[in-house]
Amino acid sequence: MDLEYTPEQEKLRAQMRATLEAVMTPERIAAVSEHMEGGPAVRECVRALAAANLLGVGWPKEYGGQGFSAIEQFIFSEEARRVSAPIPLVTLNTVGPTLMHFGSDEQKQKFLPSILDGSVEFAIGYSEPGAGSDLASVRTTAVRRASKQGDEYVINGQKMFTSGAAYADYIWLAVRTDPDAKKHKGISILIVPTSSPGFTWQPLHTMPGISTFYTFYDDVRVPVSALVGAENQGWQLITTQLNFERAALSNLGALEPLFEKTLDWARATELDGGRVVDQPWVQSALARVEAQVAAYKLVNARVNAAMTKGGASTGLDMGQASAAKVFGTELTGQVARELLEVLDGNGVRRGSDAPLRGALESAYRQAVINTFGGGANEIQRDIIAMAGLGMPRAPRDLRASN
Structure with a gap:
């Protein structure tokens, strides 16, 4: 490599x-x-x-x-x-590649060009009030029925943490199409237009100031052509899309530009008869960040090499994708916090004369959200242990206590 x-x-x-x-x-x-x-x-x-x-x-x-x-x-x-x-990370880096794998020719022709020209945006509809960490427990249903226009699915249920739902044209929706099958076996993926009658959303505000959304499906009807892949085989699509998302979240490319801009500011800004960068504590902080950025680049080099080798797939197994996601999202928060200390109040200013125009403060808030994107990091650690290291599943009560 x-x-x-x-x-x-x-x-x-x-x-x-x-x-x-x-x-x-x-x-x-x-x-x-x-x-x-x-x-x-x-x-x-x-x-x-x-x-x-x-x-x-x-x-x-x-x-x-x-x-x-x-x-x-x-x-x-x-x-x-x-x-x-x-x-548009979710649409461009996760939904698009998953459609390349599993979409019908009609779906590829309809959606892929529109994703590339920026005219279509997706949101992911997976998590539910009772199915977050355990996605296979989804209860939103899609019942296949005949109609004058042909067979269709009638969808009923509720999702939460559907980020971007208010701005999306479509929801990439996980639904239960066989209530009698084992929970991983009865799930399908449907592409649901947000213009559909019966679809509504409500904002769910978060402490970092970034909104996500509840979404509701009340007899929402979509044609059977909205089914991606085979009916009841949606779990494979979910894991594929999540692998793409986890790899993307680890691979945002945000740290080095933030570090370089902070370093340039510290070198150019005067403080106490010298420069900010001359302060011993600033030197220590920037040295730590430089080492962290180097480690981040190594992890991303591994991710990129695996994805390049994998061709059309991520090239990463679940353990690798989860490990990269945990490392990348948590390190971004650590680095942003250290750099904010160096910049002090300048790190949160957004004016045109601000050193980073608020990009660092924004990255810090977004890093918190990204630890949940693609599955909470606590769950990713379970996946790393089981799928990556071949360890047995930890008892549910033990995981809850930790």
Whole structure:
């Protein structure tokens, strides 16, 4: 595994940086900075990124992408983070690739081009009030019935933590289609338009200030063509999509740009007759962060190598994907906290004259949310133990006590 970027990759980075800086004007950055969860400003920005041919870096050419590997995709993520570009991670990096695997020809033709041009956005509908850590316990039902328009599914139930639901065009929905089967065997995935009669949502506000959503399904009807893959075989799609999501959350490319900008500020800012960077405690903090960023890059190099080798799949088993996700999300929070201490009040300012324009404070809040995305990190540690290390499942009461 080569840990250095090739000259061709560095040239691509320079091209991406120039294009991203042209797209992400100060006006666009200001417009999306307070609305990174979604909304008209974010959608307009995503479409501009798509028009600049930036979204499909790691997608196969047969689906309209540029055909590069996960390594180039990570380079894009790094550069996008430098300019605070909003990337539709769930739609682009998880739903799209899963559709490539399991979608029908009709679904691929309908959704993949629209994902790449930024005109379609998905939200994930998995968690329920009684099925969060144990996703296989989903109780939202989809009953197949005949109608004048052909067979359809009638959906009833409730989901929670459906992030982005208020801005999404479709919900990637896990439903129970066989109530008599073992819980992992009776689940299917449906693509549900958010414009469907009977679909509603309510905001669920979180302490980090980032909203997620409850979603409700009251006799929501979709045609059988909304089924992705085979009926009652949805668990495989869920694990595939979650592997993509966990790999993506570990691979956001956020740390090095934040570290470099903080270091530049500390070198240029005067304090007590010297510079901020001359303070011993600042030097210690930045040295720790540099080591943490180096470790982060090594983990991401492993993830990128595995994904590149895996081709159309993630190339990661569940244990690897979970380990990368736990490490990446928790380290992002640790690094952001240390850098905020260095910047002091400057780290939370959002004005155009602020050192990082609020990007560091935003990354710190988002890091908390990301520890839950793709499955809470406590559950990921169970997966690492069982799927990665071959250890027995811990008793439920023991896990609860820890």
